[in-house]
Amino acid sequence: MEFAESKTTLGRRLEPTSPRVGGWRDLEVGPGEPRARGLPLEGELVARLVHLSDSHICDAQSPARLEYLDRFGDMHVTSDPNLYVGTYRAHEMLSVHVLGAIVAATNSVDEGRPVDAVIVTGDATDNAQRNELTWFITTLNGGVVRPDSGTWGRWEGVGSPEGVFDPSYWYPEGSSTSELGDYPRSLYGFPTVPGLLTAATTPVRMRGLRAPWLSVYGNHDALLQGTVAPAADLRQRATGTFRPHRLPEGWDYDRVAEGFEGRGPASYPPAVDEVRPVSPDSEREILSRDQWVQLHLEDGSHHGPHRDSRGVAQTRWWREVGGVLIVGLDTVNPHGGWEGSVDDEQLEWLEELLSASKAPLVVLCSHHPPQALTNDYAPEGAATRRGTKEILELISRHSAVGLWLAGHRHRHHVERWVDTNAQYDFWVIETSSTIDWPQQGRVIDIRRERDRWWFVSDVFDHAGEASPSGEMGGEMPMDSLSGWARLLALNSWQRRRGLQRSTLLSGHIHDRNVALNWAAPR
Structure with missing residues (x-):
C-alpha cells in the first residue's frame, strides 16, 4: 500500500517567498513535486524505512560552546561568500522541538503500510553532552523533555534579554540592557518573538515514534563542536561555571581555523581570564563512547549500539529487515577532525559480516557519506585509519x-557510485539535517522485482507550522516553536550567499523524490 502523497512533498512543498526588508523570507505552501527519476513502481514492497539525520540536539546554554566564533562568518564582517563558521544558530534552543515535529511527521507516513525501521544517521547531539542525548532518546521513545539546563527557568545562553548585550546574537525578545538593535534584527530582517525563550525551555511531552529506531554514531556525538577530542580541561568546562565569550588577545579566526579542520588533530582556542558566569550542571557531562552506547541500552530496546559478548561497547551493528541486511557503521575519527574514517578492526568485522550474509541486498548506513571518509589522522601509536x-x-x-544512507553534509543528495572495473555499483542517498533548512526526513520504500530492486525515496516536512504566529501569549505549542525554527534556519544570515546558502541544502529535483533502479553487478 502506498502512503498518502499529502504526507510527503509529492503532495505539497514549502517554498520561500521573495525577500522582505533585510532579506527575511517567509514560507508559503506550493504544489507538490513529482518523482524526478525512475519508471512506474513495480515489484513487491519488502521494507519501508525512514531516514533522519543530524538533529544536533543542542544545550544552547552550555559553557562548552564557541558561539563567539560565529561572527567571523557574518556577511557584514567578511567578504568571503563561502565562509561559514557554524558555531551558533539563532534557533538552536529549538532543536528538541524540531525533532519532536519530525517524529510526528514520521508517524504520519507510518499509516497504511507501517514503517519497518527509522534510521538516524548520526549527530543526534550537537556537542556530545549527556543531557543532549537524553533529550534525543526521550523524544524518539516518548516522554517528557525539559530542554533546559543550569538553573531551570533562567536563560543563561546568548541572546538573553537580561544578559550582557552582544549585537552579533539574535535577541528574540529584545534586550533590556541596550537600546541598540542586534545585527540579526537591524541588518537581516529577523523578527522579535516575545516569550520564545521561556517557551523553548518549558517541559514538553513527546509522543515518540511508533516504529523501531536505529542510531548511528556521528562526529558531533563524540567530539566537541564535532571536531575536538574532549580533553580533561574541556570536560571540566562543560560542567563548570564559566563561559568564555571572546578570543584571547592576538588571536584571529585564521589562527583558530588552523587547529579546527576536517582532518585531525583539532583544538579549542585557549580560554581567557575574562569570562561570564553560568550555573553548573553535571548533566552537561561530555559522553565517552561507552557512555553513549549505554544510554541507548537503558530502555531495553535494540537501537543498534550494543555490548558484544565481552561487554565491550560497540557502535557498529547490523539488522535484517524484510530479508534486507541493514548495516550501521561507525565512521567517527575519535582523535579529532570532522570528516570520517574507519579502523582495520571495523573493516575486518564488515568483511566477515558480508561474507557470511546470504541477504540479496545490503544497505550500509553511516554518518559520513563515502566521499567524506578522508580523515586518516591517527596519533603515534594509535590504530591506522582507513578511508574511501x-x-x-x-x-x-x-x-x-546496493544502497548507502548517510548524513553529515546537511543536504539532500542522490548519487550513483559505479566502477565496472572494481565491480561495485550502488546508490548513495544523503538526507538533510533537521537542524538546518530544509529540516526534512525521507521515506524509502525498498521493492524487489526478481533480480532487480527499486529504492523509492520521497522527502517529507516536519509537522511545524509554515507560518507561526509572533503573538505568544502564554504557552507556545510545539508546532509553533518548530515552525519558528524552520523559518529561522531558512533565514540564517551566513547562509544567504555563495556555496553555503540555505537553498542549496535542499538539493536539486533529482536529489529529493526519486525512484532508483538497481541490480547487483555480475
Whole structure:
C-alpha cells in the first residue's frame, strides 16, 4: 500500500517567498513535486524505512560552546561568500522541538503500510553532552523533555534579554540592557518573538515514534563542536561555571581555523581570564563512547549500539529487515577532525559480516557519506585509519551492497557510485539535517522485482507550522516553536550567499523524490 502523497512533498512543498526588508523570507505552501527519476513502481514492497539525520540536539546554554566564533562568518564582517563558521544558530534552543515535529511527521507516513525501521544517521547531539542525548532518546521513545539546563527557568545562553548585550546574537525578545538593535534584527530582517525563550525551555511531552529506531554514531556525538577530542580541561568546562565569550588577545579566526579542520588533530582556542558566569550542571557531562552506547541500552530496546559478548561497547551493528541486511557503521575519527574514517578492526568485522550474509541486498548506513571518509589522522601509536579507497575495495568484493544512507553534509543528495572495473555499483542517498533548512526526513520504500530492486525515496516536512504566529501569549505549542525554527534556519544570515546558502541544502529535483533502479553487478 502506498502512503498518502499529502504526507510527503509529492503532495505539497514549502517554498520561500521573495525577500522582505533585510532579506527575511517567509514560507508559503506550493504544489507538490513529482518523482524526478525512475519508471512506474513495480515489484513487491519488502521494507519501508525512514531516514533522519543530524538533529544536533543542542544545550544552547552550555559553557562548552564557541558561539563567539560565529561572527567571523557574518556577511557584514567578511567578504568571503563561502565562509561559514557554524558555531551558533539563532534557533538552536529549538532543536528538541524540531525533532519532536519530525517524529510526528514520521508517524504520519507510518499509516497504511507501517514503517519497518527509522534510521538516524548520526549527530543526534550537537556537542556530545549527556543531557543532549537524553533529550534525543526521550523524544524518539516518548516522554517528557525539559530542554533546559543550569538553573531551570533562567536563560543563561546568548541572546538573553537580561544578559550582557552582544549585537552579533539574535535577541528574540529584545534586550533590556541596550537600546541598540542586534545585527540579526537591524541588518537581516529577523523578527522579535516575545516569550520564545521561556517557551523553548518549558517541559514538553513527546509522543515518540511508533516504529523501531536505529542510531548511528556521528562526529558531533563524540567530539566537541564535532571536531575536538574532549580533553580533561574541556570536560571540566562543560560542567563548570564559566563561559568564555571572546578570543584571547592576538588571536584571529585564521589562527583558530588552523587547529579546527576536517582532518585531525583539532583544538579549542585557549580560554581567557575574562569570562561570564553560568550555573553548573553535571548533566552537561561530555559522553565517552561507552557512555553513549549505554544510554541507548537503558530502555531495553535494540537501537543498534550494543555490548558484544565481552561487554565491550560497540557502535557498529547490523539488522535484517524484510530479508534486507541493514548495516550501521561507525565512521567517527575519535582523535579529532570532522570528516570520517574507519579502523582495520571495523573493516575486518564488515568483511566477515558480508561474507557470511546470504541477504540479496545490503544497505550500509553511516554518518559520513563515502566521499567524506578522508580523515586518516591517527596519533603515534594509535590504530591506522582507513578511508574511501579501502571501503570501496571491500564493497567491490560484495556485490549485494546496493544502497548507502548517510548524513553529515546537511543536504539532500542522490548519487550513483559505479566502477565496472572494481565491480561495485550502488546508490548513495544523503538526507538533510533537521537542524538546518530544509529540516526534512525521507521515506524509502525498498521493492524487489526478481533480480532487480527499486529504492523509492520521497522527502517529507516536519509537522511545524509554515507560518507561526509572533503573538505568544502564554504557552507556545510545539508546532509553533518548530515552525519558528524552520523559518529561522531558512533565514540564517551566513547562509544567504555563495556555496553555503540555505537553498542549496535542499538539493536539486533529482536529489529529493526519486525512484532508483538497481541490480547487483555480475
